Amino acid sequence: MxxxxxxxxxxxxxxxxxxxxxxxxxxxxxxxxxxxxxxxxxxxxxxxxxxxxxxxxxxxxxxxxxxxxxxxxxxxxxKIDRVWEVFLVGVGDLGRALAHYRGFQENGFRLIALFDNAPSKIGTSIGAIAIQDVKEMPRVVREKKLQIAILAVPADAAQSVADELVRAGVRAILNYAPVTLNVPPKVKVYSIEPVAGLQGMTYYL
Amino acid sequence: MxxxxxxxxxxxxxxxxxxxxxxxxxxxxxxxxxxxxxxxxxxxxxxxxxxxxxxxxxxxxxxxxxxxxxxxxxxxxxKIDRVWEVFLVGVGDLGRALAHYRGFQENGFRLIALFDNAPSKIGTSIGAIAIQDVKEMPRVVREKKLQIAILAVPADAAQSVADELVRAGVRAILNYAPVTLNVPPKVKVYSIEPVAGLQGMTYYL
DNA sequence: TAGATTGTTAATCGATTAACAATC
DNA sequence: TAGATTGTTAATCGATTAACAATC
The missing domain is CATH 1.10.10.10 (Winged helix-like DNA-binding domain superfamily/Winged helix DNA-binding domain)
Structure with a gap:
């Protein structure tokens, strides 16, 4: 059809x-x-x-x-009549909050991996999920055929991490970094923009 | 002009x-x-x-x-050539993370009040900001002429709290609750929709 | 049957884009 | 001057809405 x-x-x-x-x-x-x-x-x-x-x-x-x-x-x-596995890159304050957020799970998006580049964080866990070195990300993504990433790294790292995600085969990025990501058309990006949202509303005040 | x-x-x-x-x-x-x-x-x-x-x-x-x-x-x-005072309603996990988020501050949105309805939270503080009873919200909003609210209450409370916000004179709502808020046209709403964002992307996978 | 509401067409509305004169 | 790039107009494209036959 x-x-x-x-x-x-x-x-x-x-x-x-x-x-x-x-x-x-x-x-x-x-x-x-x-x-x-x-x-x-x-x-x-x-x-x-x-x-x-x-x-x-x-x-x-x-x-x-x-x-x-x-x-x-x-x-x-x-295509949400199934469970999708997702992973998170960037376990700062925001990433940590996202890792705890139950809304993803409740709606069939299962968080199965966490990545960060800080030695102090790598090896620690949030809930049952270990934080891995972001260098391992491409391997894990390929092995598990992960298609959906949640990106919560600092703005200045976001584009280069996004490039890595794309190279690793990711097809959808939920982007929390305050930047416009440049990715090929086959990759979808949905950006969370609270500050831009506020800035758009003050115009009307 | x-x-x-x-x-x-x-x-x-x-x-x-x-x-x-x-x-x-x-x-x-x-x-x-x-x-x-x-x-x-x-x-x-x-x-x-x-x-x-x-x-x-x-x-x-x-x-x-x-x-x-x-x-x-x-x-x-x-109109972001000035500092805007904002307040947050709903200090759950998400609200707590938002209260710590530096992006608002850095972009001229100063968080000056927190509200919740849980007795166990009221009176405690996050950083320098005390959590007040949400019943005090209308009074505080009027006294300080606050126009911008961040809404992070559970979905089933969001509409009734939004109604309160509107009655208190709020003109802009940054909505983190996964509901479509009904407000009069003079009030602007910008909704943060991570789950809807993911659900829209899986269509293309 | 009468009333309600769909699915779809065509009209309208609004946003994007191409093109170019103006001009730095 | 020649090259570059704006601001704007008009054309195009796309999305929304009104209207209505079909039919439950």
Whole structure:
């Protein structure tokens, strides 16, 4: 089935749809509508129907969408109907907090390796996971076929570490370093930008 | 001067331009071009020139942009040519890490208050900042005229706390809770979405 | 059946890009 | 002057929305 091209911005909304379906399910709802989802998400019903239509027909006229069914479909589409192994590079304050964050685990992203370059940290552990020398990273990534990295190194190291990640075969980087990473198009980057976020909001104050 | 409407997506790019100018300055460059900025940022030169043109003429034909000058202009436009006081609600693991994060401070966002609802935390301190009862939040926010909140409470409390923030007069929320907040249009929300970010990337794996 | 809501088309809206005169 | 690069216009591209036939 030659999948029609789906804009990245549509893909980016699917996790939000999925999350909202989860909330509705926990409210013991069985069925929802593009109208209800749109209200919760601050979008238009048309946009939600259009987005879903890239992937198939998931609703029923007059009724709406079966929540459990649509959740399952979205999980399949996003390929999160499985557990993904992820690893973290950079175990500073931020990296340490990320290593403890349960949200990844809870959503099927299992942290299985930690890397840092500080001799004082290498060999120590966080929870059950040992911190390894970042020099070992390429070998471990290849051996375990890891595709997803969480990058939490200082800004001035981020690009060179990202280059290493790409060379080692990583295909997705969750970037916490305040830099714009340059990577080949086959590698996806999602950057966490709290400071840029704040700076964008002060404009409106 | 009746400012022309500037698309939010343009505003969102300005902090990235500013950051890149900072990197160039630290490389001892004095002048840059839309071409050079575009390469660093993975954008087109035309887009950068167009974005800047919403606010004035900052370059010189044949030469490009004076880095220090453009930095100063962007800081003024974004209103980050001053220190903003911010406060944090929710001192769990994540909130604790955010309270220690130096990136806010370094970029002119001074954390001046912490709130939580757990009796065991209230009265204790992080660094020099005491954790206060979240019930005190509206009073403190009004007294100090705080406009910017960092929200790091559990997902199921986020909307009701956000409602409180809005009632207290907060105008900008940096949201770390994995929920879509519903707030009036005068209030800006920037959400940090690591899990959604990962879920969007697995689609491409 | 009547009412509700989907999936899709076409129109609209908005953002990006190419091109180029102006000019440093 | 010649080369470089801006600021801006117009064209293009892409995303959102309105509208509605289909149908549950």
């Amino acid at each position: 030659p999948q029609k091209f789906v804009p990245a911005i549509v893909i980016a909304r699917l996790p939000l749809y999925l999350r909202t379906l989860g909330f509705l399910a926990r409210e013991d709802k069985r069925v929802t509508s593009s109208q209800e989802l749109a209200e919760r998400l601050g979008l238009t019903p048309a946009q939600i129907r259009k987005d879903l239509s890239y992937f198939g027909e998931f609703g029923k006229q007059g009724t709406g969408y079966d929540i459990a069914f649509l959740e399952k479909q979205l999980r399949q589409i996003l | 009746p400012q022309k409407f500037v698309p939010a997506i343009v505003i969102a790019r300005l902090p990235l331009y500013l950051r890149t100018l900072g990197f160039l300055a630290r490389e001892d460059k004095r002048v840059t071009s839309s071409q050079e900025l575009a390469e660093r940022l993975g954008l087109t030169p035309a887009q950068i020139r167009k974005d800047l043109s919403y606010f004035g003429e900052f370059g010189k034909q044949g030469t490009g942009y004076d880095i220090a000058f453009l930095e100063k202009q962007l800081r003024q436009i974004l």
